Amino acid sequence: xxxxxxxxxxxxxxxxxxxxxxxxxxxxxxxxxxxxxxxxxxxxxxxxxxxxxxxxxxxxxxxxxxxxxxxxxxxxxxxxxxxxxxxxxxxxxxxxxxxxxxxxxxxxxxxxxxxxxxxxxxxxxxxxxxxxxxxxxxxxxxxxxxxxxxxxxxxxxxxxxxxxxxxxxxxxxxxxxxxxxxxxxxxxxxxxxxxxxxxxxxxxxxxxxxxxxxxxxxxxxxxxxxxxxxxxxxxxxxxxxxxxxxxxxxxxxxxxxxxxxxxxxxxxxxxxxxxxxxxxxxxxxxxxxxxxxxxxxxxxxxxxx
Amino acid sequence: xxxxxxxxxxxxxxxxxxxxxxxxxxxxxxxxxxxxxxxxxxxxxxxxxxxxxxxxxxxxxxxxxxxxxxxxxxxxxxxxxxxxxxxxxxxxxxxxxxxxxxxxxxxxxxxxxxxxxxxxxxxxxxxxxxxxxxxxxxxxxxxxxxxxxxxxxxxxxxxxxxxxxxxxxxxxxxxxxxxxxxxxxxxxxxxxxxxxxxxxxxxxxxxxxxxxxxxxxxxxxxxxxxxxxxxxxxxxxxxxxxxxxxxxxxxxxxxxxxxxxxxxxxxxxxxxxxxxxxxxxxxxxxxxxxxxxxxxxxxxxxxxxxxxxxxxxxxxxxxxxxxxxxxxxxxxxxxxxxxxxxxxxxxxxxxxxxxxxxxxxxxxxxxxxxxxxxx
Numbered sequence: 001x002x003x004x005x006x007x008x009x010x011x012x013x014x015x016x017x018x019x020x021x022x023x024x025x026x027x028x029x030x031x032x033x034x035x036x037x038x039x040x041x042x043x044x045x046x047x048x049x050x051x052x053x054x055x056x057x058x059x060x061x062x063x064x065x066x067x068x069x070x071x072x073x074x075x076x077x078x079x080x081x082x083x084x085x086x087x088x089x090x091x092x093x094x095x096x097x098x099x100x101x102x103x104x105x106x107x108x109x110x111x112x113x114x115x116x117x118x119x120x121x122x123x124x125x126x127x128x129x130x131x132x133x134x135x136x137x138x139x140x141x142x143x144x145x146x147x148x149x150x151x152x153x154x155x156x157x158x159x160x161x162x163x164x165x166x167x168x169x170x171x172x173x174x175x176x177x178x179x180x181x182x183x184x185x186x187x188x189x190x191x192x193x194x195x196x197x198x199x200x201x202x203x204x205x206x207x208x209x210x211x212x213x214x215x216x217x218x219x220x221x222x223x224x225x226x227x228x229x230x231x232x233x234x235x236x237x238x239x240x241x242x243x244x245x246x247x248x249x250x251x252x253x254x255x256x257x258x259x260x261x262x263x264x265x266x267x268x269x270x271x272x273x274x275x276x277x278x279x280x281x282x283x284x285x286x287x288x289x290x291x292x293x294x295x296x297x298x299x300x301x302x303x304x305x
Numbered sequence: 306x307x308x309x310x311x312x313x314x315x316x317x318x319x320x321x322x323x324x325x326x327x328x329x330x331x332x333x334x335x336x337x338x339x340x341x342x343x344x345x346x347x348x349x350x351x352x353x354x355x356x357x358x359x360x361x362x363x364x365x366x367x368x369x370x371x372x373x374x375x376x377x378x379x380x381x382x383x384x385x386x387x388x389x390x391x392x393x394x395x396x397x398x399x400x401x402x403x404x405x406x407x408x409x410x411x412x413x414x415x416x417x418x419x420x421x422x423x424x425x426x427x428x429x430x431x432x433x434x435x436x437x438x439x440x441x442x443x444x445x446x447x448x449x450x451x452x453x454x455x456x457x458x459x460x461x462x463x464x465x466x467x468x469x470x471x472x473x474x475x476x477x478x479x480x481x482x483x484x485x486x487x488x489x490x491x492x493x494x495x496x497x498x499x500x501x502x503x504x505x506x507x508x509x510x511x512x513x514x515x516x517x518x519x520x521x522x523x524x525x526x527x528x529x530x531x532x533x534x535x536x537x538x539x540x541x542x543x544x545x546x547x548x549x550x551x552x553x554x555x556x557x558x559x560x561x562x563x564x565x566x567x568x569x570x571x572x573x574x575x576x577x578x579x580x581x582x583x584x585x586x587x588x589x590x591x592x593x594x595x596x597x598x599x600x601x602x603x604x605x606x607x608x609x610x611x612x613x614x615x616x617x618x619x620x621x622x623x624x625x626x627x628x629x630x631x632x633x634x635x636x637x638x639x640x641x642x643x644x645x646x647x648x649x650x651x652x653x654x655x656x657x658x659x660x661x662x663x664x665x666x667x668x669x670x671x672x673x674x675x676x677x678x679x680x
Contacts, residue, residue, distance in 0.1 A: 205419070206392070206394045223410060
């Protein structure tokens with residue numbers, strides 16, 4: 001480069017800008033890129049969360065009361081068996097639907113990724129994601145018409161002389177509704193993982209004497225474990241905080257944390273302090289799950305050690 | 306490389322039991338015939354190579370033996386047993402894959418133990434045999450590592466150990482050294498050869514690297530366009546190619562198309578399309594029959610160069626030097642004859658020819674140093 005300029009000594013001089021200018025340059029780029037979403041997050045996520053946290057530290061505060069007092073009363077309140085039972089039920093629903101979506105989603109993702117004709121793969125995936133494009137409320141109402149005592153399912157069963165099922169307003173309806181809602185997420189995440197699976201590893205396993213089931217358990221599952229973990233955590237997180245499905249399909253006996261929180265803010269009990277405390281517990285639980293997801297979710301199977 | 310030493314290996318010559326037999330094997334993918342009627346007998350304990358350019362069907366042939374593909378027609382036999390309908394996991398063969406296909410979620414030790422564990426060997430037996438295999442490929446100190454923590458050469462060793470530990474009837478190697486750099490490849494070639502000699506197991510290797518095939522194999526099958534061109538020892542393949550393709554693919558060669566004019570004094574005189582007259586010893590493999598059209602093949606290293614006209618007039622032609630390429634151990638010359646033919650000549654870097662570019666010179670070779678092939 002210096003050969004093209006007649007006075008090479010000038011070139012470096014002109015290129016070096018003062019140090020403070022360089023530093024500013026390093027700052028401007030990230031600010032421009034991260035500024036708008038940063039402000040958004042600050043105003044609509046960080047500050048509200050801090051406000052909720054503040055409320056959670058005022059025992060038993062109700063709407064209209066002055067914000068004074070300080071203590072962990074709300075959190076101690078949560079430790080009462082009646083609330084612990086609700087938290088446990090939420091975890092149970094989330095875990096149950098995670099297991100269900102994994103059992104339902106894995107064969108589907110496996111088939112699309114490894115067995116379906118290549119050119120149909122995308123179409124099949126779109127078909128699976130399609131339900132996500134409708135409102136979750138609408139989907140829950142659809143399940144009501146299917147599951148209610150005189151609904152589609154029972155009239156179908158009775159035309160064949162089979163006994164009818166009473167599924168609505170019970171745990172079973174919550175499991176069905178949640179699994180249906182979160183299955184697309186599970187299938188997408190598992191597909192991404194299975195699609196990356198090195199097919200030669202399956203041949204190598206067969207070459208070493210492994211039958212198809214042995215290959216599945218000893219190679220396919222361990223190799224896609226990061227994807228399985230990611231899919232499960234994703235469904236678990238979504239299930240833990242879900243409001244619509246338990247509210248519409250679960251009935252009175254299926255009280256979950258999200259419904260309990262709703263009651264504290266907008267329902268009959270009106271205990272903002274307890275509601276905020278419950279919210280913080282839920283946020284903490286979900287944050288732990290997300291931390292796990294980040295740590296183990298997107299790891300390359302090659303880097304296991 | 307001393308070819309006579311390779312050729313005289315006793316294993317292949319005396320043993321007539323076949324480990325792998327292919328009978329009129331065809332393979333069709335989506336209407337495209339990739340393997341066209343291959344007949345192949347691989348002897349017990351042999352180091353057999355399938356050599357050919359990419360896309361010639363050699364890897365498919367290997368996969369047919371391994372059981373990853375079923376032949377569209379024909380039959381594969383291993384130790385005399387038909388493999389029709391026998392899935393890959395029930396065949397007594399193990400494969401060293403092209404890019405190793407090691408299990409990333411398992412340690413080196415567990416990778417090697419995989420096959421034994423599947424076959425439910427006892428813990429003590431597994432421990433003993435894995436340890437043995439690790440020692441065989443000199444990887445004992447890496448047993449606890451994971452494949453991602455190993456270099457290419459080390460991964461290659463693990464892949465070898467993983468196959469050998471199962472004591473297969475046949476070891477299949479799919480371009481086993483293709484991903485290694487030159488120096489490492491040479492080292493591994495020696496080790497592969499030593500391993501084969503010590504174990505006495507049949508090795509079937511697929512490669513596009515002719516030097517690798519020539520230096521390692523007892524016998525080589527040259528494949529082209531889904532068909533076998535020639536099967537023979539490295540020496541036969543190199544010095545007595547039976548088709549123009551083999552002559553051209555294995556090593557460098559100069560080819561002249563022509564037809565046989567006269568057959569005086571037990572020699573064929575070939576007149577080439579550009580009018581050269583070449584004397585050739587009749588080809589033995591043709592069993593006395595005389596083809597009309599022939600291709601004469603002369604290896605670059607068999608041609609002599611001279612600035613003065615040599616005394617013997619046999620296969621001597623005048624030309625001029627076009628280009629000189631210095632290769633270190635050898636010097637490579639490109640010569641254009643008066644007829645317009647261009648030849649490559651390879652001379653050891655001993656007596657460098659004091660010739661300027663464009664200077665006239667003579668080339669010559671003995672009638673026994675060239676070969677007439679059926680076109």
